[in-house]
Structure formats: C-alpha cells, structure tokens
Amino acid sequence: MTSEEMTRKVKELSGQNPYLCMQCGLCSASCTGIGVMDLLPRQVMRFLQLGKEEILKNRSIWMCTTCLICTARCPRGIDIARVMEALRTINLRKGNDILAPEDVPAELLAEIPQMALTSGFRKLSA
Amino acid sequence: MAAENKMVSIYIMGKQYEVPYGVTIMKAMEYAGYRFIRGCGCRGGFCGACGTVYRKPDSFRLKVGLACATMVEDGMHLTQIPFYPANRASYKLEELSPSLGTLLQHYPEVTRCLGCNQCTRICPQELSVMDYIAAAQRGDIEKTAHQSFDCIMCGLCASRCPAEIVQYNVGILARRLYGRHIAPRAAHLAERVGEIKAGKFNDELSRLMQMSKEELQRRYEARDIEQ
Amino acid sequence: MGIPYFPGCTLHVKAKGLDDSTRATLAALGLELTELPEWTCCGTAFPLAQDNYMGMVASARILAKAAKEGDGRLVTVCSFCYNVLKRVNFALKNNDEARTKLNAYLEENYNGELRVLHPLELLRDDLGFDSLKTRVDRKLKGMKVACYYGCMLSRPAKEMEFGEPENPALMEEFVKAVGAEPVDFPYKTKCCGSYQVLNNYDLVAGRVKDILKAARVRDSEVIITSCPLCQFNLDWLQDRFADEDKSFSKIPVLYFTQLLGIALEISVAKLGLDNHYVDPKPLLQAG
Ligand code: SF4
Ligand code: SF4
Ligand code: SF4
Ligand code: SF4
Numbered sequence A: 001m002t003s004e005e006m007t008r009k010v011k012e013l014s015g016q017n018p019y020l021c022m023q024c025g026l027c028s029a030s031c032t033g034i035g036v037m038d039l040l041p042r043q044v045m046r047f048l049q050l051g052k053e054e055i056l057k058n059r060s061i062w063m064c065t066t067c068l069i070c071t072a073r074c075p076r077g078i079d080i081a082r083v084m085e086a087l088r089t090i091n092l093r094k095g096n097d098i099l100a101p102e103d104v105p106a107e108l109l110a111e112i113p114q115m116a117l118t119s120g121f122r123k124l125s126a
Numbered sequence B: 001m002a003a004e005n006k007m008v009s010i011y012i013m014g015k016q017y018e019v020p021y022g023v024t025i026m027k028a029m030e031y032a033g034y035r036f037i038r039g040c041g042c043r044g045g046f047c048g049a050c051g052t053v054y055r056k057p058d059s060f061r062l063k064v065g066l067a068c069a070t071m072v073e074d075g076m077h078l079t080q081i082p083f084y085p086a087n088r089a090s091y092k093l094e095e096l097s098p099s100l101g102t103l104l105q106h107y108p109e110v111t112r113c114l115g116c117n118q119c120t121r122i123c124p125q126e127l128s129v130m131d132y133i134a135a136a137q138r139g140d141i142e143k144t145a146h147q148s149f150d151c152i153m154c155g156l157c158a159s160r161c162p163a164e165i166v167q168y169n170v171g172i173l174a175r176r177l178y179g180r181h182i183a184p185r186a187a188h189l190a191e192r193v194g195e196i197k198a199g200k201f202n203d204e205l206s207r208l209m210q211m212s213k214e215e216l217q218r219r220y221e222a223r224d225i226e227q
Numbered sequence C: 001m002g003i004p005y006f007p008g009c010t011l012h013v014k015a016k017g018l019d020d021s022t023r024a025t026l027a028a029l030g031l032e033l034t035e036l037p038e039w040t041c042c043g044t045a046f047p048l049a050q051d052n053y054m055g056m057v058a059s060a061r062i063l064a065k066a067a068k069e070g071d072g073r074l075v076t077v078c079s080f081c082y083n084v085l086k087r088v089n090f091a092l093k094n095n096d097e098a099r100t101k102l103n104a105y106l107e108e109n110y111n112g113e114l115r116v117l118h119p120l121e122l123l124r125d126d127l128g129f130d131s132l133k134t135r136v137d138r139k140l141k142g143m144k145v146a147c148y149y150g151c152m153l154s155r156p157a158k159e160m161e162f163g164e165p166e167n168p169a170l171m172e173e174f175v176k177a178v179g180a181e182p183v184d185f186p187y188k189t190k191c192c193g194s195y196q197v198l199n200n201y202d203l204v205a206g207r208v209k210d211i212l213k214a215a216r217v218r219d220s221e222v223i224i225t226s227c228p229l230c231q232f233n234l235d236w237l238q239d240r241f242a243d244e245d246k247s248f249s250k251i252p253v254l255y256f257t258q259l260l261g262i263a264l265e266i267s268v269a270k271l272g273l274d275n276h277y278v279d280p281k282p283l284l285q286a287g
C-alpha cells in the first residue's frame, strides 16, 4: 500500500482527518495502552500526517482497548479511536490479525467471560 | 404434453444438461453422467451427504436442498457441496464437564459469531442454527442440544459462516455433553439393566439358546404383534 | 409483561450473579423484567470503521425484535451490551446509510425508536432515588464504595447520554440512595484493559493495579461495576497480586445490583455472591 493509499483509506474508514492534529500529546498522556505501546497515539497521528506507511505494521495499533479516553479529550475533536481502528481494519481485511482462537490458553478460556472473546476477536482477529 | 415425457434444462457447475422433469437433483446428475463415490449415502434425506446449493433464474437468493430429496426445476443452476473442510475438536466425553468452559475450550471461535443468520438461512433441515450457536455462546448446553437435534451434519452452514465457525460440530458436542452429563437418567432403564445383570432372564435365555431352528421359527411366527 | 430485558451471553453462566441480582432487586422494587424470547449475542464491541455495518447486524436485529415486544423500552445491564445496543440504536436513528443497509439486510423496518436503558436509569427515573432511600435497610451505612464505570457506560457522551464522559455521577447517586458512601474516585472511567486480557497481560495487570490502588487510597471497602469484564479483570488478578506482594490487600469487586440486593436484604443465595475470586462475604458482616 502506498502512502497516499493509506492516508485515503484511513480517512475513509475513520471519517477523521489526521491533519487536524496539533501534536499536543493529550491523547498519549491519557492512553490506556501507555505502558505497552511503542508508539503512542500522538505519534501514530504524526506518522499518518507524514504518510509513513510503516505505521500499519506497528504493534501499537493492536494494544488499543477502544476505551475512547483519547477521543473524549482531543482538543481538536479527532476521534482517535476510529483512526486506530482504521489502521487495524486495513490489516484485518487482508487477513493480517494478531489474535487466533487457538492461541488463547485453555486455562483462560475456562475462566474468562465470553464477552472478552467476542470483543477481542472483533477487534483483533480477521 | 404428458409430464413424464417433459425435459427440463439445468446447469450443473455451469454446464447445461437436459434432464427428465420430476426427478431429484441426484437422479438428474446421474442421468447427466455423474457417478457418486462421495456426496451420496442414504438417498433418503437422512445422512446429510448430498448438500446442494442452487439458484433459480427468477431470484438472486441462494437456495439449498439435499440432492436426494429436491426436485429439479427448469433453469436451475446448481452444484453439490457434499463436504466442507471442518475442524473437529477431539475429546474424551467422560472426562469433560458440561460447562461453558468446555464449549469455549473446544470451540472458542463460537464467540466470533456475527449474527448474520446465513447459517439459519441455508440449513436444509430448517434449524435455527444461529440461535443454537447463540445458545452455545452463552453456555446453554441444553438449549444447544435441543435446537440442533435434527442436524444431519451436511456442513452447509459452515460453508456460509463468515466467522468460520463449524456449527454442527459445536452442536454435536453440546448434544453429547447433554446426553452424557445433563439429561436425567431413565429410571426404568436402569432398573431393567439391574435385573439383567442380576440374572433375572438367564433361564429364559438359555432355554431359547437350546431351541431348534424350527421351534424358534414357529414361536417367532406365532408371537403377539400389535395390530 | 414486564419491561423487555436483554441479559447478554455472559450473564447466562459466567456473570449469573449480575443477572440474578438485577432481576431480583428490580422485581423487589416493583420493576419486573421479561427476558426477550429469542436472542443472540449483541456483538459486544461497536464497530468503529465507518463502513462496518456487518458489525452492527446482531445488535440491530435484537433491537428490531425488541421493538415488537414491549412498551418501547429495552433494559440491559452489562456495560458492553448497553454500549453497543445504544450506539447501534443511535446509528439506526441518525445515520441514513446504516438504517437503510441494516433494514434491507434484516428485512425489518426499524428506525431506532426504542429507548435502551440501564437499570441505574430505571432506578433513577422510574422508581426515583428518594423512593429507593425509603426502601433500603441501614445495613450499608458508612460503607465506602468506589464506583467504577469503566470505559463503556459514559463514552461517547453524545451517544451514551450517561453524564459527563469522564465524570458521570449516576452510580454515586445510587450509592447514596442505598445508604452507603461513595468515595471520590478519579479512576472511575479509566479502562481496565478490557479484551486485551487475551492479548497483553502486562497492559491489563498495569491498569488493574492502578485502579485498585486508587480505590484503596480512598479507603474503599468495595468496588462496584456493571461490567462482567471489568469485574473479572479487577477480581481474578488480585490473587496473583497478593502472591507477588505480601503487603497487597484485596478488595472485593461487586456488581452494583449485588450491593443493592444487600441493602434490600435479599437473600444472599439470590445474589450470586459465591462466584467471586475475592470473597465479598466479610462485607456482609460489617454492617
Ligand atoms: S481508545 Fe485506544 S488509543 Fe485511545 S486512549 Fe483508549 S487505548 Fe489509547
Ligand atoms: S489529543 Fe488530538 S490534537 Fe492532541 S495529539 Fe492527540 S490527536 Fe493530536
Ligand atoms: S445445522 Fe448445518 S450441518 Fe446441520 S443440517 Fe443444518 S446446515 Fe446442515
Ligand atoms: S453463519 Fe456464522 S456468523 Fe453467521 S449467524 Fe451463523 S454462526 Fe453466526
């Protein structure tokens, strides 16, 4: 995917304009995934602004919990969670996913509420 | 024109054939030259070996039927889908507990169901497949077992599932769990088994064993039969 | 016929305590619920890609069928169910493309007329918190409660209409009405890590630790929630934390309806208090 294609697709899938971002970093400071992401949401936005398509391969986009804290706080009104989902969706639609049912440990399956699987598969599996 | 002489045009995997009106899809395919090694079993609508999908010229909808039990119609486009690759968990039934955890451990993918209803739409047994998967997803083994009871394992539901669930294998696991661990035991059966084990019928059986063939035959023919 | 009620998959077994306590407490307060006749999973997670209508189909069907049942309301208590049903309902009402596509696919004609309600809203609007106050025992007096909304109840604010996105107050009002004392809890709408429990243990463990710590700093005796996944994440990890750190003190995590049940003196057996990892029973003696 070329960088133009990625930018167009992200805009289309998310309905958001990454160029509105002023790089304030509020989303990063608020993010649930802060301890485990290599690139925090502000940096994801910057990669998009610069058209760097390697962001599609970055694992940070899979660490998002769609908690919408970033979305609630962004002073530029960007729904960042939708941008993160757009990046996942581009991957998922090509069959690139990170969560396979058979990878979930049996002990966890015995304990976990099903809704964790339902939501996890919807966000992280193709 | 007498119905028995009438021919209809059907398309098998895209190729046109003239076949007699009033025969089943299976007979029509044989008439057209197909020989079934797989994709055919009971010829009576029970074994589920002959799932077939077709479309008719007047509708965009995909239709479905068992080849042995569905009549050909003019203009039908069809193909058999006698088998669809399916993963099947292996387990020792006696060692399983009839729980949500068991269902999820064997088929975690049931939680991927999108609720698209395509499985219910296609099921030739007219089962509410989506609903039995929904019941499995919530851990209602009894309901899954009952709602999937008439499944003939034709596999058509799995061929349609965007979530890649193999519905009928989930159904049979639920029926097995239900039958082995949940369904109340039949008291009269246990009683009779007890009687047999205690030797109540031993004398009668050994008398039968010693009878001549002619005597057995005479008694068989003279037995009470419900009218 | 009571108010149409969608329990959601998890409440059938795993979070049965939430289902049982919701039905029992609301019934005791004269708000009878009637489970929808046939229902599937709601899908749990609202799809955030603009063209992902397939991800809305399950919720849309549930809503369209529920609209034929009762009096124009649908009650659901699990935070995920509530979030996705409410958001899909919003889409059916306000998004022409979603409405057209979903109705065409489902062969329905449903336009988002239902009101999707959380039991907290029922208690506030149908019963009234003042009236609730008169119904409860003094059992919970002085009990310090951390109200944990998690990420699902109040966001996005425009669609959920559950108060301020990061500072809702409904659960605190409820806690006051049942005679307990809500603590000031800045982590109330932080996320517990959610479904990442399948994918990234560290993420969830880190978030849960923060939330538990914030609750303990305010001397909370119990955390309440309406989400089975929050409940699970906050509850099951505590054993592990206690093994790792001897000074860790556990804190029970209850469904708000269980707290209500205790206040209404509903028998403990009906509240599903046995299925928690951190035993909440000592709380019952406190009062
Ligand atoms: S929605 Fe995703 S990116 Fe935004 S704060 Fe939550 S975890 Fe971080
Ligand atoms: S909060 Fe909004 S404006 Fe600030 S960095 Fe994040 S996306 Fe950009
Ligand atoms: S449930 Fe599936 S396998 Fe069973 S009869 Fe129906 S379509 Fe065939
Ligand atoms: S076809 Fe698959 S995804 Fe669709 S309703 Fe049936 S089980 Fe669910």
Ligand code: FES
Residues within 6 Å of the ligand: B039, B040, B041, B042, B043, B044, B045, B046, B047, B048, B049, B050, B066, B067, B068, B069
């Ligand atoms: S051959 Fe057995 S069902 Fe058709």
